[in-house]
Amino acid sequence: MRSVIIKIQIPYGQHVAFGPGKADLLDAIRRHGSISAAAKSMDMSYKRAWELVYVMNSSFKQPVVVTLVGGSHGGGATLTEFGSQVLSMYREIVAKSEQFVASETDAFLSMLGPIIKSDLST
Amino acid sequence: MRSVIIKIQIPYGQHVAFGPGKADLLDAIRRHGSISAAAKSMDMSYKRAWELVYVMNSSFKQPVVVTLVGGSHGGGATLTEFGSQVLSMYREIVAKSEQFVASETDAFLSMLGPIIKSDLST
Numbered sequence: 001m002r003s004v005i006i007k008i009q010i011p012y013g014q015h016v017a018f019g020p021g022k023a024d025l026l027d028a029i030r031r032h033g034s035i036s037a038a039a040k041s042m043d044m045s046y047k048r049a050w051e052l053v054y055v056m057n058s059s060f061k062q063p064v065v066v067t068l069v070g071g072s073h074g075g076g077a078t079l080t081e082f083g084s085q086v087l088s089m090y091r092e093i094v095a096k097s098e099q100f101v102a103s104e105t106d107a108f109l110s111m112l113g114p115i116i117k118s119d120l121s122t
Numbered sequence: 123m124r125s126v127i128i129k130i131q132i133p134y135g136q137h138v139a140f141g142p143g144k145a146d147l148l149d150a151i152r153r154h155g156s157i158s159a160a161a162k163s164m165d166m167s168y169k170r171a172w173e174l175v176y177v178m179n180s181s182f183k184q185p186v187v188v189t190l191v192g193g194s195h196g197g198g199a200t201l202t203e204f205g206s207q208v209l210s211m212y213r214e215i216v217a218k219s220e221q222f223v224a225s226e227t228d229a230f231l232s233m234l235g236p237i238i239k240s241d242l243s244t
Contacts, residue, residue, distance in 0.1 A: 005131040005138075008223060010230065013237045016127075018230075061235045086233060093226050100222045101130060104215050108132065108140075111208060113183045115135045 003109055004101050008094055017059035018090055022052050026079055026087045029053075029065055034076040053077075060086060125231055126223050130216055139181035140212055144174050148201055148209045151175075151187055156198040175199075182208060 009019035016022075028038035039049035057063045064083030068076045079087070131141035138144075150160035161171035179185045186205030190198045201209070 003133070005133060006219070007129040007131075009127040009129075010227070010234070011125070011127060012234055017234055059235065060233055062233075082233075086230075089230050089233075093223065093230060096226055097128070097219065097223050101215065101219050104218055105132070108208075108211050108215060111182055111184075111204075111211075112132070112134055112139055113181065 004098065004105050006094065006098050006101050008090075008097060010090075012055075012059040015055050015059065017056065018086065020094075022056055023087060023090050025049060025052055026056075026064065026083060029077055030079050030084075030087075033078065035065070035067070038077075056083075056086075126220065126227050128216065128220050128223050130212075130219060132212075134177075134181040137177050137181065139178065140208065142216075144178055145209055145212050147171060147174055148178075148186065148205060151199055152201050152206075152209075155200065157187070157189070160199075178205075178208075 007020050010017045024042065025038060025044070028041050029035060032038045032041055035049050035053060036046050039046045042049070053065045057065060060082070062082040063080055064086050065077055066080055068078060129142050132139045146164065147160060147166070150163050151157060154160045154163055157171050157175060158168050161168045164171070175187045179187060182204070184204040185202055186208050187199055188202055190200060
């Protein structure tokens with residue numbers, strides 16, 4: 001288990017252009033080749049997944065996801081080169097930040113007690 | 123508006139010993155002098171606030187909040203010296219981490235488009 005969990009969100013106007021959920025959605029789209037299959041794999045509604053893609057595509061200078069029409073797979077969706085770059089840059093920022101935060105939390109973590117109960121009963 | 127939002131959680135067993143919500147609750151208890159008034163100010167149920175205090179008090183080596191019995195105010199709750207230290211140390215870690223993350227996100231933010239619509243309509 002990690003000793004610190006860090007979540008980074010990038011606001012854009014009234015919205016969040018990018019964050020942990022959108023990063024996971026891009027990963028799932030890359031893996032599954034469609035927005036609906038990606039949504040299903042994340043237990044997310046298709047509508048919600050489509051909205052997240054819409055917000056990302058409207059926030060960045062270029063689209064991060066494109067939908068494919070026809071072909072042997074009958075449509076589907078894929079990350080653009082740009083979207084792939086957005087995702088890997090975000091993952092890199094999170095990883096570096098986790099390292100930084102971990103290096104800052106030693107004194108804080110030393111204030112925690114030993115875990116003697118498997119459950120705190122709440 | 124900040125260009126990056128960062129949330130730091132400290133896991134402890136199956137629970138989260140500390141995070142943004144618990145930090146805000148400690149601030150509110152300090153300000154209002156009771157768990158119920160603090161909960162009310164945060165639009166949180168008394169039960170929920172009490173549970174969060176319970177998790178914190180069970181996770182750290184010493185209690186972070188103590189309840190006061192009787193007196194002219196008829197009870198109430200206050201941060202311990204230790205709880206105050208936990209809170210300020212957490213706030214410091216978050217502030218330093220925000221600075222670090224902000225310094226890492228320039229290239230990422232440059233991939234965002236100009237905000238031309240006040241609402242992305244989702």
